[in-house]
Amino acid sequence: MSNTAFPVPSFSPLYEQIKAMLLTSLQTSEWLPGEAIPSEMELAVRYAVSQGTVRKAIDELAAENLLVRRQGKGTFVATHQEEDWQYRFLRLLPDSGEKFYLKNEFLAFEIINPDAYIAKVLKLKAGDLVIRIDRVQTFAGKSIVFEEIWLPETRFHGLTLEALIAWPGPMYAFYESHFATHMVRAEERIKAIPADTQLAGYLHLPVGTALLSVERVAFTYGNKPVEIRHARYDTSEQHYENKLN
């Protein structure tokens, strides 16, 4: 039974199983973002393994940014509420340097039937609706970002434009506290495109101006896609920054 054509993980270390169980607890909101999880010793007892094994499981989840370790205090569920996390998913920075605070202006909010692409990427069932939001983000009076957002209506049922406008922080913190949805990772496709008349209007630029198009799919626990975001950036005085490791 050794030489199979598709060598399935014939062996699963203990810490992987622990990791899977911790992940389940996160998915089921047993511990909420920002809260502390039980101590390593408690978890070791609960799962009947040594502290070192729990440790390795937590180490990996921390490396994946799902948990945050704080020496002397405990291990916490990662949250977009934290200061440091505001910019984890925002790679747009002013050419000058320091980070900026973007102001929101919502242009549209509607519940619609998704097109085939959106339905497929969000893995919707036939008949499922989506919420679509359009917004412009400004900095120092200049319009820099135009963004379209699609959310599955089932998960974000009850979301209103008023609630969005009232929310002071980043959207991913909003999703977290209102819909128990914590964003874990995202994939982006970047292109350069010319501004059409609509984009030119929103960003106060000539038609044909080169813009950065960023299409993002964001995922929660368990690789569930829960947001599509299509942004266009004016990169005349800011840029998208990326680190390759």
Added chain:
Amino acid sequence: MSNTAFPVPSFSPLYEQIKAMLLTSLQTSEWLPGEAIPSEMELAVRYAVSQGTVRKAIDELAAENLLVRRQGKGTFVATHQEEDWQYRFLRLLPDSGEKFYLKNEFLAFEIINPDAYIAKVLKLKAGDLVIRIDRVQTFAGKSIVFEEIWLPETRFHGLTLEALIAWPGPMYAFYESHFATHMVRAEERIKAIPADTQLAGYLHLPVGTALLSVERVAFTYGNKPVEIRHARYDTSEQHYENKLN
């Protein structure tokens, strides 16, 4: 002596020190890319620590992609010669899917005085020269990439256009085998720009076409900047892909 305004790392774990020593061995080419480093037990003896401590040091270097562990075989110095690594620093992919093989066409090769920006970023001394290379990359007969590259002449002394043309693989593998320079990480600044007449000519596109501008600084061991690369991509049928974690 406890409350200093700038609390310097008052404590340095053993494995950090081991890690630093391993890094030094990499920098001084004691072990070359692709070669195996001594086994964990040997290193434990050499540094007079337990295997577990060596293990943690190696774990971190492996996480940073400086070393590669292979169960049953040993731990190896990372190399750009490997298949998998061809695309670690190339985020441009066809919209369709599968990876492509880009063909090189060199347009310029000269040794010049760097301008102030290049000299500053590469941390050159007054009088130091740079090698500048221009190239176009094509796929299926279409010109997709125009790229300018700057290299410090001291490190890449003796580099010739002929050697570049003769080299079949990726450039970072070339740097590695010819100049003992292994690229460890890079930072990129991405913008959308209109094609000027020169770019339009190289890429066979109308003047004003929106292009992706990618400015990269690449670093070797010890965060030494050793290459600047300014690429422009035609993203009409391909895109820059990024994963946010």
Added chain:
DNA sequence: CAGTGGTCTAGACCACTTC
């Protein structure tokens, strides 16, 4: 001072590769 995560050790055993 108690509780948390962080380091370090020593030893046993497992899984994979090579000869």
Added chain:
DNA sequence: AAGTGGTCTAGACCACTGC
């Protein structure tokens, strides 16, 4: 069978936080 990395344990001690 020998050698490598990978897992797991148990225990000691250190560093940091908060009461």
